[in-house]
Amino acid sequence: MSEPAAERWDDARLAALLPWPAPDANKYARGALAVVGGCARYPGAACLAAAAGQRAGAGYVTVVCAPESLAVVRGFRPSLVARSWEGWQAADLPAARPARPAAAVVGPGLDPADDACARLALAVLAAAASPLLVDGGALAALATGEGRALAAARAAQGRVTVLTPHGGEAARLARGARIGGDAAADPARLAAALARAYGAVCVLKGPDTHVSDGARTVLVDRGTAALAKAGTGDVLAGVVGALLAQGASLLEAAVLGATLHAEAGCAAADRMTAIGVVPEDVVDALPEAVRRLAAAG
Ligand SMILES: NC(=O)C1=CN([C@@H]2O[C@H](COP(=O)(O)OP(=O)(O)OC[C@H]3O[C@@H](n4cnc5c(N)ncnc54)[C@H](O)[C@@H]3O)[C@@H](O)[C@H]2O)[C@@H](O)CC1
Numbered sequence: 072m073s074e075p076a077a078e079r080w081d082d083a084r085l086a087a088l089l090p091w092p093a094p095d096a097n098k099y100a101r102g103a104l105a106v107v108g109g110c111a112r113y114p115g116a117a118c119l120a121a122a123a124g125q126r127a128g129a130g131y132v133t134v135v136c137a138p139e140s141l142a143v144v145r146g147f148r149p150s151l152v153a154r155s156w157e158g159w160q161a162a163d164l165p166a167a168r169p170a171r172p173a174a175a176v177v178g179p180g181l182d183p184a185d186d187a188c189a190r191l192a193l194a195v196l197a198a199a200a201s202p203l204l205v206d207g208g209a210l211a212a213l214a215t216g217e218g219r220a221l222a223a224a225r226a227a228q229g230r231v232t233v234l235t236p237h238g239g240e241a242a243r244l245a246r247g248a249r250i251g252g253d254a255a256a257d258p259a260r261l262a263a264a265l266a267r268a269y270g271a272v273c274v275l276k277g278p279d280t281h282v283s284d285g286a287r288t289v290l291v292d293r294g295t296a297a298l299a300k301a302g303t304g305d306v307l308a309g310v311v312g313a314l315l316a317q318g319a320s321l322l323e324a325a326v327l328g329a330t331l332h333a334e335a336g337c338a339a340a341d342r343m344t345a346i347g348v349v350p351e352d353v354v355d356a357l358p359e360a361v362r363r364l365a366a367a368g
């Protein structure tokens with residue numbers, strides 16, 4: 072099947088999507104974001120996603136993590152609300168309601184090789200009624216037979232999902248769905264095929280990022296190799312999750328989020344050099360990325 076050429080969205084269109092708060096906004100109206108991740112081995116990934124979610128505008132960010140990770144999350148940023156996943160039910164995730172939008176991110180810092188992490192990811196896929204972004208270790212669970220059945224059930228129920236694989240995770244998702252395609256050879260085609268196979272919007276990350284809903288594909292190619300450092304994908308998950316939590320549509324949240332992430336990488340490199348940027352710098356550069364996009368639009 073031949074795919075339509077990838078679109079590019081101009082700055083004016085992207086700037087119009089920025090989620091400026093209304094004068095009478097409160098923290099709930101600005102969107103609740105729950106980040107489910109951060110096992111004992113990877114607490115930092117959940118910290119990065121959650122901090123990025125705050126910088127991208129979400130009004131109330133919660134981290135649901137391993138009990139061993141609680142102290143790390145709280146120490147990293149006291150404004151995050153952290154709770155243990157022991158005794159927690161995925162049904163406790165905030166549901167989007169009128170004037171109280173919400174979204175969830177599952178996967179940053181879930182170990183793809185750990186059974187308990189896989190069960191948690193599958194429980195979130197089954198229960199999350201609000202928009203759900205699936206990243207990191209949760210993508211391994213999604214690629215299983217049970218994960219694919221849950222993705223199909225979510226789509227049938229009208230529940231919306233965004234996937235943010237890197238090349239290795241995309242290959243695993245493609246194998247699970249028995250679709251061909253190679254991220255290196257034809258990323259636009261693979262992003263579209265994964266979107267269709269999983270009933271989701273797919274953000275296929277790489278030096279260029281391709282965002283597809285299966286029918287339309289948008290190219291985001293304004294990033295920098297400064298972003299090639301462990302943990303920047305967790306930052307992207309938090310940014311897109313926050314835009315979903317503020318009520319953006321799936322494709323718009325994914326394209327605007329990938330753009331702000333790329334622009335924040337460039338702004339961080341301007342300050343820290345492309346050698347020295349760390350993911351925390353990308354989080355801190357998100358306001359500059361917003362300013363640059365608003366000025367360009
Ligand atoms: N500070 C932290 O706590 C960090 C935790 N992280 C977490 O670590 C867990 C495992 O994620 P990883 O991505 O490290 O898993 P892996 O590094 O195990 O990647 C899975 C597979 O994909 C391949 N791969 C990785 N990046 C690729 C790319 N860009 N293109 C093609 N193939 C690629 C790898 O070779 C491997 O075979 C996730 O939950 C993630 O959120 C990472 O994001 C790094 C930072």
Ligand SMILES: Nc1ncnc2c1ncn2[C@@H]1O[C@H](COP(=O)(O)OP(=O)(O)O)[C@@H](O)[C@H]1O
Pocket residue numbers: 236237276277278279280294295296297298299300301302303304305306307332
């Ligand atoms: N050379 C590059 N140029 C532009 N962006 C890049 C480059 N390398 C990586 N990135 C971006 O950095 C992020 C890396 O995400 P990922 O591989 O998931 O890292 P991690 O899992 O360690 O957080 C993605 O958003 C990707 O698009």
